[in-house]
Amino acid sequence: MRRTSPAALRNRGPLLEVLEDVLPPAGLVLEVASGSGEHVVFFASALPALQFQPTDRDPEARASIAAHLGEANLPNVRAPIELDAASPRWPIAQADALLCINMIHIAPLAATRGLFAGAARVLPPGAPLLTYGPYRFSGSFTAESNAAFDRSLRAQDPAWGVRDVDELFPLAVAHGLHPERTVALPANNHALVFRRVSPAA
Numbered sequence: 029m030r031r032t033s034p035a036a037l038r039n040r041g042p043l044l045e046v047l048e049d050v051l052p053p054a055g056l057v058l059e060v061a062s063g064s065g066e067h068v069v070f071f072a073s074a075l076p077a078l079q080f081q082p083t084d085r086d087p088e089a090r091a092s093i094a095a096h097l098g099e100a101n102l103p104n105v106r107a108p109i110e111l112d113a114a115s116p117r118w119p120i121a122q123a124d125a126l127l128c129i130n131m132i133h134i135a136p137l138a139a140t141r142g143l144f145a146g147a148a149r150v151l152p153p154g155a156p157l158l159t160y161g162p163y164r165f166s167g168s169f170t171a172e173s174n175a176a177f178d179r180s181l182r183a184q185d186p187a188w189g190v191r192d193v194d195e196l197f198p199l200a201v202a203h204g205l206h207p208e209r210t211v212a213l214p215a216n217n218h219a220l221v222f223r224r225v226s227p228a229a
Contacts, residue, residue: 030095031064031088035130035215040070042213043129043160050156050221053077055124058150060113060143061085061131065093071127072105079104081120083111114142123150126157132196133161133178136187141199148203151224157205159220160213164192171216193220 051057054077062068062082072080082093082105093108109119113131126147132140147157162174169175169190178190197207205222212218 029088029091030099031066031092033064033066036064036066036070038215039160039213039217040067043067043219044071044074046158046211046213046219046221047071047075047127050158051075051078051125052155055079056081056122057125057127058120058123059083059127059129060111060146061128061135062093062108063089063130065089065096065108067127067129068093068105069096069100069102072102073100076104078125079106081106081123082108083120084108085110085112112142113139113146116142116145118146118150120150122152124152124155126151126155127159128157129160131161132159133181133190134188136185137191140191140196144200144203144205147205147222147224153224155224156208157200157222157224159222161217162190163196163218163220164190164194166194167192170218174216196220 056079058081059068062084068080068082084090090108097105111118128143181188200222204225206225208221208223210218210220
């Protein structure tokens with residue numbers, strides 16, 4: 029029931045450094061596609077002034093999140109709830125920040141469109157959205173390993189794949205989310221930081 033991810037253990041420290049610089053000092057952080065739950069436990073432990081709401085569309089993932097939370101016994105993490113990023117209706121109306129780690133490349137593009145649309149609905153102006161994972165830049169991969177990963181993903185599902193920031197940024201802007209910065213992180217991954225600047229177009 030309680031899943032573990034070697035990748036989560038590797039990237040959580042560098043991600044936390046970015047979050048410490050990006051997240052507000054207090055408020056609710058909504059995590060879309062929380063996966064195993066290891067990230068939210070680590071971040072909530074390190075950032076006790078923030079409240080965290082983990083979510084996932086997969087019931088097995090939600091069970092893993094609940095198991096990690098039961099073991100950690102953290103007062104600032106809510107019970108996981110079901111959320112499909114692609115859905116036009118989310119089960120939460122407001123958040124002060126939004127995280128989405130390692131979802132965009134293993135979901136149809138509709139999920140990313142839904143992520144930006146949902147962020148426009150739940151975030152106030154000035155609030156951050158941070159996404160993390162492998163990305164292409166102007167058609168180029170940052171490493172051959174990412175190109176091989178992309179081929180593997182598309183072999184599993186043609187709707188999956190490593191997305192290009194040249195495709196993602198216009199989608200974000202169309203929903204009033206300004207691309208603020210791109211942060212290179214270990215293992216040829218990047219964090220993309222957006223800020224909500226206006227209502228959805």
